[in-house]
Amino acid sequence: MDPSLRQGEFIGLVDLHRAILHKICNLYCAQTHDRQDLFQEMVLQLWKAYPKFRGEAKISTWLYRIALNTAISGLRKKKDHIVIVEPQQLAGTLDNEQQVESLENQEKLQQLHAAIAQLSDIEKALVMLYLEDKSYAEMEEILGISQNNLRVKMNRIKEKLRKITKQ
Amino acid sequence: MELDELKYVWRSAAVPAVRDQQHSAIAEILQRGGRHAVGTMKRNLGRETLLLLLYAPLIIWYFAGFHGKLRELGWFVFFVLIFFAVYYYIKNRLLSAMLLPEAQVKTSLERQVRGLERLLRFYLVSGTLLAPLSLIFLFFLLYQRLPPPLHPNLFYPSRGTPGWQLPLSLGIITAGCTVALYFANRWYIKTLYGRHLTRLKALLEEITAQ
Secondary structure (H helix, E strand, O other): OOOHHHHHHHHHHHOHHHHHHHHHHHOOOOOHHHHHHHHHHHHHHHHHHHOOOOOOHHHHHHHHHHHHHHHHHHHOOOOOOOOOOOOOHOOOOOOHHHHHHHHHHHHHHHHHHHHOOOHHHHHOOOOOHHHHOOOOHHHHHHHOHHHHHHHHHHHHHHHHHHHHOHH | HHHHHHHHHHHHOOOOOHHHHHHHHHHHHHHOOOOHHHEEEEHHHHHHHHHHHHHOOOOOOOOHHHHHHHHHHHHHHHHHHHHHHHHHHHHHHHHHHHHHOOHHHHHHHHHHHHHHHHHHHHHHHHHHHHHHHHHHHHHHHHHHHHHOOOOOOOOOOOOOOOOOHHEEEEOOOOOHHHHHHHHHHHHHHHHHEEEHHHHHHHHHHHHHHH
């Protein structure tokens, strides 16, 4: 395939799944410049792996694998901090009812991010996939952990998050 | 906090921070080099190989210059160069084997831990071996090319000294230098990669734990 065509196709693909990449960045990095670094690194790794992608796995599975591998083990990261998402960031363009709901959601999201920040890198990946509504079979395909073990780990994480939020 | 209740909130969340990246910005990212740990190690290896090539003219200089008197030194530099060329080749192969970002996270971690352990072991062994090999060569050069001094010393004992004393002295010096270099290399490796390896091992342990 023509390299410029291939690049265009790849950029379209990244654009389509950008939300996944951003969510991973937000989960693993607290500082804006770290998030940008991680985003760039994930895009680069995806680009390098793109010619070898044969479509044997679902594109989202392939993308999750590369993005999580990069986030978990690729970068020498600085110590994580709790991510603070300001509720006001979204509120400006919504009507009153939407604003109330949005603010509530943002508050919940902020609590969730603060709790997740206290989890290990592997646990973060599990929570992310769980929140994205991935099946245990898909999670197994991405992480390489057996489904039984995933269920056990997820139960432990849920319990851990309950404890964290009670504190 | 119940995770199941938060799925909706999570999925409907807006993406803050780096969302303003446009197509051109992504295209620009593709032109740059990454900061991936293994990628950086590979790039450093490339730079070291270039430096090695700059070192090569020394061989010609030792062979052609000094009326051929320093030919042995030329051979020495040549063998050091070969040693490092083989070292870089093996290191590059090990690093390439570590890079498999499209693998399952657990497999990727296993590969990285195994690869890095092999790499560090190789680094330690080859770095330590350099001391005895260089010293043996230097002793050889010393006895072959330089005339004996007027007064006996450790390397040129007097005639009455037992025959085992010189090999023993040389052996002790070589062993001492080798042990010192071994510990220096171990410290260097630990400083450079120790934390990274410990972290990868901890992640692997966590992912495989039941």
